[in-house]
């Protein structure tokens with residue numbers, strides 16, 4: 467058997483994920499060499515601070531602050547710094563110096579993915595990123611390889627662990643959003659600045675990556691519709707549960723036909739009600755899951771740890787082994803495919819069901835007035851539930867109406883809600899939530 471020379475692996479960043487990748491590469495060195503058919507030499511770890519405390523021990527002699535020199539001459543470069551720069555420049559330098567690149571950086575891929583794939587394609591380098599969506603869960607490779615012969619219709623994903631953890635605590639422990647966020651921070655799930663998590667930016671980046679792969683199209687981050695969970699109240703969570711639903715922050719990617727009959731896709735991130743019997747309703751804590759509907763395969767679900775240093779390191783190492791095997795065995799590798807180039811249609815073109823909760827005056831004719839507002843805007847009501855009138859001394863009595871709709875477009879629903887807000891019989895529109903997974 468021809469012995470292949472050892473491969474030089476450079477690691478950029480030794481934080482939560484990077485330090486675990488270094489540790490596993492060193493600890494499982496012999497086993498990985500057997501799987502690859504060549505040794506994997508960790509030749510250096512680029513860090514910002516040589517003396518920082520780390521989650522896993524890395525021999526001091528491997529640490530360097532000179533990322534540029536480390537990249538040159540490496541066969542595989544693993545970028546785990548995060549953020550846009552200098553990560554982007556390091557990756558481009560690595561590709562142009564002939565290395566394959568592994569990254570977990572969803573922010574960078576969602577923003578500069580086409581530039582990086584183009585650069586890799588030009589020199590025949592590989593860019594792997596299994597850890598960028600769903601942490602440890604295999605989802606990139608299944609979309610790129612296993613489902614390459616099928617036609618993905620729709621993806622419903624819980625792709626942000628922090629927000630799932632928060633909504634789950636609000637549901638199961640009765641905590642307010644603020645309390646639950648504090649708990650998530652104390653347990654190390656949320657960032658010190660959790661804006662990217664709670665406002666849905668992190669999930670939007672992952673949605674753009676998933677949709678690009680699933681629909682063989684370029685999906686710019688700016689085209690992803692995004693709402694976070696900061697408007698979700700404990701009361702909404704309790705009412706949802708009573709009505710047989712749970713609230714989840716979902717990333718939804720689906721094929722759509724636009725208003726002029728054109729083929730397109732919709733990519734959106736927002737909180738939504740899902741029935742408590744849906745498999746995604748059973749995804750608790752900081753776990754992630756991707757529920758996927760494909761034309762031939764039917765429904766598939768991918769579930770597991772969406773975050774965490776060592777869990778995410780598993781996905782990174784899988785990519786390192788794939789890249790290393792290609793070095794040993796040769797072959798062209800896998801190219802990104804954007805041949806379908808389906809346009810991302812605006813949120814107005816999306817059709818879904820809604821649940822609207824209204825505080826209304828409790829007097830004759832109110833229900834008929836409200837029903838008229840829905841029908842005048844082309845929104846069909848599926849169910850109406852009225853809750854006991856609230857009697858306050860000296861004030862007109864009010865009742866709570868929970869109205870479920872059939873499928874309606876976002877634009878017709880928005881027009882209905884505006885009319886309800888302006889109506890004399892509506893005291894307030896308490897909540898408007900989309901319903902998915904029915």
Ligand SMILES: NC(=O)C1=CN([C@@H]2O[C@H](COP(=O)(O)OP(=O)(O)OC[C@H]3O[C@@H](n4cnc5c(N)ncnc54)[C@H](O)[C@@H]3O)[C@@H](O)[C@H]2O)C=CC1
Nearest residue numbers: 479480481482483512513514546547548570571773774778
């Ligand atoms: N932590 C997690 O659960 C997951 C993280 N990811 C992604 O993995 C990547 C790494 O994330 P974490 O390890 O959590 O972040 P982290 O913040 O713990 O680690 C990043 C490390 O890079 C270092 N660094 C920053 N600039 C540098 C530079 N110019 N040169 C060398 N080192 C530099 C920082 O000092 C820090 O130690 C990010 O892209 C993140 O989005 C993806 C999935 C899950």
Ligand SMILES: N[C@@H](CC=O)C(=O)O
Nearest residue numbers: 625626627628772773
């Ligand atoms: N902050 C992210 C970490 C993984 O990508 C999350 O909460 O899911």
Ligand code: NA
Nearest residue numbers: 596599601603
């Ligand atoms: Na993954």
